[in-house]
Amino acid sequence: MMTGMSKMRASAMAVPAVVAMLVTGCSSDDGGEDPINVPTPSAEETGNGDASAARDEAELEALFLSYYDALVQLENGEAEDGSVFEGIAVETVIDEQVGRALxxxxxxxxxxxxxxxxxxxxxxxxxxGRIEACVNADNWQVYTEEGEVVPMDVPESDATLLLAERGAEGWIISEHPSSAEGVAVTC
Structure with missing residues (x-):
């Protein structure tokens, strides 16, 4: 006689066995013709390509904002090192920004x-990925220890460019060019 626990174990073991039989029952190795291969539609054919591209673009836009949040923390003295860029930018970009701030x-x-x-x-x-934006630094000034504003060379345009690469962990800033040459955004 099976107890309640034995019945549950038997049921739990039976389900995978039935699924396995159904899956293998749908194919045969009788030496006959290969089963019909039904092509799987691509992301573009199903319309998922647009959704994937939109998701990538949204992730890149969020990455741009995260990068600038970290940069502001570093340059405003709220962060002592490049750890604020962890998961946001590659080491060369981090080193460049930390060196500048220091x-x-x-x-x-x-x-x-x-x-x-x-x-x-x-x-x-x-x-x-390529991320362009207008970055107006009018309210982000450089000051002396005495609190005086330091005049800085201001580019003709507020247009800014960041380049990114997709890795195993997702998108990461791979370059912050000093020039925004070729940027399409108009500021």
Whole structure:
């Protein structure tokens, strides 16, 4: 006689066996013709390509904002090292930004405020991303220890470009070019 627990174990073991029989029962190895291969529609054919591209673009736009959040923390002295960029940018980009911030601090300069970021636009080409935006730094100034604003060379345009790559962990900033040459966004 089976107890309640034995019946549950027997049922639990029977389900995978039945599924296995059904799956193998649908194919045969009788030496006959190969089963008909039904092509699987691509993401573009099902319309999922648009959704995937839109998701990638949204992730890149969020990455751009996260990058600038980390950059503001670093330049405003709220972060002491590049750890704020962890998972956001590659080491070369982090080293470049930390070096820049530290060189300012060494001569008694620090940033205050934050930039206004608008018109963030991302494009994707397979595993490479391009993110453009307008970054207005009027409210993100560099100051001396005495609190005086340091005049900085301001580019003609607020257009900014970041490049990204898709890795095993997702998107990451791979380059922050010093020039926004070729940027399509108009600021």
């Amino acid at each position: 060189s300012f601090r060494e001569v008694g300069l620090i940033s205050r405020g934050e930039p206004e970021i608008t018109q963030v636009q991302a494009t994707v080409d397979e595993d490479r």
